[in-house]
Amino acid sequence: MEPMQRFRQECTAFFEKLSPEGRCSLVFGDGKIKNPVLMLIGEAPGEQETLQGKPFVGKAGKNLSAFLEAVGIDRKELYVSNVVKVRPTKISPAGGIVNRPPNREEKLLFTPWLMREIAIVRPDALVTLGNVALQAFMENTVGNVHGKWQRVVVAPPEKAAFTLPLFPLYHPASVIYNRSLAEVYQADLVTLRDSLLADSTSQNDS
Ligand code: URA
Numbered sequence: 001m002e003p004m005q006r007f008r009q010e011c012t013a014f015f016e017k018l019s020p021e022g023r024c025s026l027v028f029g030d031g032k033i034k035n036p037v038l039m040l041i042g043e044a045p046g047e048q049e050t051l052q053g054k055p056f057v058g059k060a061g062k063n064l065s066a067f068l069e070a071v072g073i074d075r076k077e078l079y080v081s082n083v084v085k086v087r088p089t090k091i092s093p094a095g096g097i098v099n100r101p102p103n104r105e106e107k108l109l110f111t112p113w114l115m116r117e118i119a120i121v122r123p124d125a126l127v128t129l130g131n132v133a134l135q136a137f138m139e140n141t142v143g144n145v146h147g148k149w150q151r152v153v154v155a156p157p158e159k160a161a162f163t164l165p166l167f168p169l170y171h172p173a174s175v176i177y178n179r180s181l182a183e184v185y186q187a188d189l190v191t192l193r194d195s196l197l198a199d200s201t202s203q204n205d206s
Pocket of ligand 1: 042046049058061082
């Protein structure tokens, strides 16, 4: 069996065992599964992502795609996933089902699975979208480190740890209603595109 297929089966079995109903709708990653230039990591799926079974297809996803397009990064060349792979929900005061941020237990349970996933995908670099994804790797906030390359340890359970470059970005949902943050986000994406271009030029030269 393919490593990614096995990963999905094992992850599903693990979380279904924990779920009181014995089943749960996990949303796995999407895109280039083997050695993409970048692996983008978000927080958790929302309603649309759960319905369509793919990360970042709802409102935040449209925003992400538009920004990537604006700086000439092709989403099809990337692998996109989330730390938490099941939609965290709560009941709103009006009685509807709405999203909520993932809690500490969800983040702790899903982080080793994220590390395994990265070890299978083996991207050249990671891009975290927002604080939940960033904090799976370091104790810092996106306000401090956005747009600046970091180097982080990826430690999959029972496998050798390795390091990868990581570029922190704001979460695309957080920039939807905040124009000044949208400008910072756009500038960070330009920095990212320029470093990818510089890398591919130096590889072509060697
Ligand atoms: N926000 C995320 O962090 N992930 C998704 O998949 C969708 C919205």
